[in-house]
Amino acid sequence: MFKHRTSDKKERTLVEIVLIVLVLALLMMSFIHSFFKQEEKFTEVAYSRLAQNFSTKVTAVHAQWFMDKQPDNIVLSLPQESQRIYVNRHGWIDTLDDENACANIWKTVIMEPMYFMNSPVSAIEIKSANKTVGRVCRFELTTGEYFEYSSENGKVSQILLKNVNP
Structure with a gap:
């Protein structure tokens, strides 16, 4: 009888563990499902924050341009180094290089490779016949979110789009 109780107790313990x-497992599945x-x-919120940071740096460079009496380039003092930034005649971040101009603007402003949360960022220059100065750059994720920067007026506009699967 004593062995029978021990056996029942072991079975009950095994059932409890299962x-x-x-x-x-159900809690983990629920968490993983809600996370994905x-x-x-x-991604939307983080990319929105990146666009805000981009806009903040563009505005800071423009303010520095005014304080430095509107030179062709300005020098930003960073914690470990200085950064020389080319600005156009209106004081907005631009580049003299026409090849990969938007990628160069990204590297100037963000100071990081063109990746966001392990996803590549595409830099596309949007050409327009009526633009007199500056360029419009679109920085786009593969998921469809993008923001645009106009070096004509310094405006950073964010547009969140989703790829629609047919």
Whole structure:
């Protein structure tokens, strides 16, 4: 009889462990599902913040341009070094290089390679016949989110689009 109780106790313990593992597995599945469901929102919010940081630096450079009496380039003092930045005649960040101009503007402003959360960022220059000065650059993720920078007026406009699967 004593052995029978021990056997029942072991079986009950094994059943309890299996139930605990099942409950934990269900909780983990629920968490993973909700995380991936919200991943797009995380990317949108983070990319929106990146566009705001881009705009903030463009505005800071423009303000420095005014304080330095409107030179062709300005020098920003950073914690470990100085950064020389070319600005156009209106004081907005631009580049003299026509090849990969938007990629160069990205590197000047963001100071990082063209990646965002391990996804590549495309830099596209949008040509327009009526632009007199400056350029319009679109910085786009593969998921469809992008923001545009106009070196004519320093405006950074963010547009969030989703790729529509047919």
